Amino acid sequence: MRLVELSRSEHSGVRIRADRAEATAATQHLIPIVVSEFRKAAIQYPIVFAKHPDTGRFAPYVLSGLGVEENLFWSGTELDVTYVPLNVRRQPFYVGTGDAGAASVLCIDLDSPCLDASGTQRIVAADGSDSAYLKEMLAILSELVAGRVATEQFVTTVLRLDLLAPITLDIVLDDRTPLQIHGLYQLDEEKFRQLDAGELAKLWTRGYLDLLYALMISSGQIFRLIRLKNQRIALTRAWHA
Amino acid sequence: MQAGPVRSICIVGGGTAGWLTAGILAARHGAGSGLQITLVESETIGIVGVGEGTWPTMRSTLKKMGISETEFFRECNASFKHGAKFARWVSGRESDFYYHPLMLPEGFPSLDLAPHWMKYSEAHRDAPSFSNAVCFQEALCESGLAPKLITTPEYAGVANYAYHLDAGRFAAFLRDHCVGKLGVRHLVDEVTEVIKSGDHLDAVQTAKSGRLGADLFVDASGFRSLLLGAALDVPFVDRSDVLFIDRALAMQVPYEDPQSPITPYTVSTAQKHGWIWDIGLQSRRGVGYVFSSRHTTTDAALTELRAYVGERHRDLQPREIKIPCGHRQTYWKGNCVAVGLSAGFLEPLESSALVLIELSAELLSTMLPATRETLTILAKRFNQVTQYRWERIIDFLKLHCLLSRRTDSNFWIDNRDPASIPESLKEQLALWRHRAPGDADFTSNCEMFPAASYQYVLFGMGFRMDTRQQAPERQLGEAQRAFAQNEALKARWTRTLPTNRELLGKIKEHGLQKI
Numbered sequence: 065m066r067l068v069e070l071s072r073s074e075h076s077g078v079r080i081r082a083d084r085a086e087a088t089a090a091t092q093h094l095i096p097i098v099v100s101e102f103r104k105a106a107i108q109y110p111i112v113f114a115k116h117p118d119t120g121r122f123a124p125y126v127l128s129g130l131g132v133e134e135n136l137f138w139s140g141t142e143l144d145v146t147y148v149p150l151n152v153r154r155q156p157f158y159v160g161t162g163d164a165g166a167a168s169v170l171c172i173d174l175d176s177p178c179l180d181a182s183g184t185q186r187i188v189a190a191d192g193s194d195s196a197y198l199k200e201m202l203a204i205l206s207e208l209v210a211g212r213v214a215t216e217q218f219v220t221t222v223l224r225l226d227l228l229a230p231i232t233l234d235i236v237l238d239d240r241t242p243l244q245i246h247g248l249y250q251l252d253e254e255k256f257r258q259l260d261a262g263e264l265a266k267l268w269t270r271g272y273l274d275l276l277y278a279l280m281i282s283s284g285q286i287f288r289l290i291r292l293k294n295q296r297i298a299l300t301r302a303w304h305a
Numbered sequence: 306m307q308a309g310p311v312r313s314i315c316i317v318g319g320g321t322a323g324w325l326t327a328g329i330l331a332a333r334h335g336a337g338s339g340l341q342i343t344l345v346e347s348e349t350i351g352i353v354g355v356g357e358g359t360w361p362t363m364r365s366t367l368k369k370m371g372i373s374e375t376e377f378f379r380e381c382n383a384s385f386k387h388g389a390k391f392a393r394w395v396s397g398r399e400s401d402f403y404y405h406p407l408m409l410p411e412g413f414p415s416l417d418l419a420p421h422w423m424k425y426s427e428a429h430r431d432a433p434s435f436s437n438a439v440c441f442q443e444a445l446c447e448s449g450l451a452p453k454l455i456t457t458p459e460y461a462g463v464a465n466y467a468y469h470l471d472a473g474r475f476a477a478f479l480r481d482h483c484v485g486k487l488g489v490r491h492l493v494d495e496v497t498e499v500i501k502s503g504d505h506l507d508a509v510q511t512a513k514s515g516r517l518g519a520d521l522f523v524d525a526s527g528f529r530s531l532l533l534g535a536a537l538d539v540p541f542v543d544r545s546d547v548l549f550i551d552r553a554l555a556m557q558v559p560y561e562d563p564q565s566p567i568t569p570y571t572v573s574t575a576q577k578h579g580w581i582w583d584i585g586l587q588s589r590r591g592v593g594y595v596f597s598s599r600h601t602t603t604d605a606a607l608t609e610l611r612a613y614v615g616e617r618h619r620d621l622q623p624r625e626i627k628i629p630c631g632h633r634q635t636y637w638k639g640n641c642v643a644v645g646l647s648a649g650f651l652e653p654l655e656s657s658a659l660v661l662i663e664l665s666a667e668l669l670s671t672m673l674p675a676t677r678e679t680l681t682i683l684a685k686r687f688n689q690v691t692q693y694r695w696e697r698i699i700d701f702l703k704l705h706c707l708l709s710r711r712t713d714s715n716f717w718i719d720n721r722d723p724a725s726i727p728e729s730l731k732e733q734l735a736l737w738r739h740r741a742p743g744d745a746d747f748t749s750n751c752e753m754f755p756a757a758s759y760q761y762v763l764f765g766m767g768f769r770m771d772t773r774q775q776a777p778e779r780q781l782g783e784a785q786r787a788f789a790q791n792e793a794l795k796a797r798w799t800r801t802l803p804t805n806r807e808l809l810g811k812i813k814e815h816g817l818q819k820i
Contacts, residue, residue: 120455
């Protein structure tokens with residue numbers, strides 16, 4: 065990754081293949097999301113929580129694979145999903161902090177596979193204004209920036225109420241290997257159901273109840289991943305047969 | 306004495322002994338159980354506060370009290386401890402050291418690596434030390450690494466660990482928790498008189514709060530032993546015939562700079578007439594020389610201590626503490642239980658002070674609820690168990706001293722005098738000439754040190770055992786796999802774990818997760 069501050073003049077000639085944004089997720093089994101994505105993500109993926117390796121802090125992710133660097137939705141050319149997380153769609157753009165430290169600046173990853181001469185997207189339109197494509201990217205990035213704070217607040221509340229528990233699965237895949245999941249956490253439904261009415265009212269007011277139900281519904285998507293994994297195992301077997 | 310349930314407990318003394326006892330009792334018999342716990346502490350009497358090393362038991366003790374480990378690290382200047390390094394204990398040379406880690410040898414107890422290691426070390430001059438061959442913790446210590454990751458939950462560890470802590474801050478931290486969260490009543494007052502009828506304490510008279518009556522009293526008043534010793538006349542049993550150390554010179558040594566490494570284990574370096582402890586906290590080291598005043602003078606000891614801490618710290622003034630070696634004849638009499646220094650004190654070689662407080666408070670806690678009629682039965686049991694524990698600690702401490710081959714002073718020579726060695730220890734040593742310590746040698750359910758601890762000290766100190774009939778060929782494959790597994794764990798965790806200071810910094814900034 066090589067992030068540089070985006071310059072409308074300097075980078076006006078850069079051509080971008082937006083279709084390759086999804087390829088950046090081909091080897092990601094965990095993709096970070098923000099709370100505003102929960103409802104959309106829940107219809108496709110299990111939403112899980114994991115700790116940042118450097119800080120130990122919890123953050124939400126969609127789970128897209130059952131092994132490290134495995135994305136079971138990657139077809140070879142695209143993500144076969146109904147919802148692509150913002151953190152994938154934003155490629156190759158990032159928000160960085162400028163040299164001054166305070167203001168955030170728009171950056172582009174010059175190492176991204178999205179940067180390609182055959183690309184059809186540009187950052188500026190013919191008249192020199194921001195292209196429709198760049199405007200869309202800016203909207204995604206601003207949702208991510210706003211979402212970061214909202215997500216941290218939600219996580220703090222969830223932890224204060226002890227609503228997370230490690231995911232435990234007792235499943236054997238079709239190749240007879242036991243499925244092991246370490247270091248992932250999900251909503252502790254039993255604890256959630258024990259919350260008193262006062263606490264529930266507070267969660268409702270803050271809009272957190274929706275998020276918690278989205279988490280609950282999303283947990284069943286693990287079976288979709290298991291099915292996809294077993295399909296891959298069957299395919300590999302057929303290949304070697 | 307009136308009949309009926311024990312409804313009130315009065316703890317006299319607010320050091321770590323008093324507050325740990327209050328916390329352990331309140332966490333188990335807190336709000337709703339009808340037990341009222343009051344702690345009265347003096348404003349004018351300070352705490353001794355040299356107990357700065359814990360056992361791993363402190364983790365479950367704090368957890369049960371509902372304390373956040375993150376808060377504990379932030380408030381108590383605490384750091385991680387993997388165990389202890391004993392330097393210059395055997396020959397006295399610079400290169401002489403061994404470890405007593407907190408984890409069992411690989412495969413123990415179903416597989417005993419000791420005879421396999423000993424056979425190998427008899428045949429190979431470059432054989433690794435026992436602790437390094439059977440446990441991956443020594444490698445972590447030598448690299449200054451923490452026993453866990455920032456992603457490891459509170460109180461869980463990659464390696465088993467204990468703490469180093471600032472005893473003064475720890476007592477205050479426990480006080481705030483006990484008063485704020487566990488409903489312990491706190492009085493700052495002077496006890497002016499102890500009122501008793503026979504062997505039964507009725508009340509303590511205080512300067513401002515009047516008479517404090519209780520069904521049960523806990524004496525946590527320190528060396529004064531105000532209730533058990535002074536009021537109930539339980540005599541002090543001097544054990545300096547076995548363990549000679551009776552003085553301490555303690556100082557607080559600053560780090561060279563705020564980012565200096567924090568040693569993740571206690572260092573105990575043998576000196577001419579005793580040994581020096583060195584405990585790394587976040588912001589300073591606690592260093593002290595414990596010695597035998599029968600063998601040397603305070604001035605001579607100070608010279609040795611100054612040589613240890615170095616020229617740079619020549620202006621530091623040590624605090625001298627008399628540490629009578631021994632314990633009370635009984636620890637519970639009538640309706641009074643002594644915990645901490647009021648029960649006794651032994652040299653801090655194996656950090657036994659805090660763990661004995663935890664164990665005594667825990668034992669008392671499991672004996673409740675009780676009635677006043679059954680106190681005599683409970684006292685008898687409490688005394689049996691506690692006496693057994695003191696004897697085992699004395700044996701274990703003596704083991705370190707008698708295995709030394711140092712000849713540079715009478716302190717070490719006298720320590721090998723058979724007359725100074727308890728019979729129980731002599732018996733064990735006679736057996737261990739022929740086989741390694743095993744669980745069968747420790748049959749109480751109140752043991753202090755597991756057989757593995759004896760192995761670490763014995764083989765760390767060069768004790769030889771006859772291996773001719775041991776380490777059978779048929780076990781060789783299993784033993785080799787265990788040694789290899791230990792090497793694999795060393796390689797994995799020395800690569801992955803952060804340094805002690807690094808992890809403590811992260812805990813301050815981000816905190817540890819509860820799960």
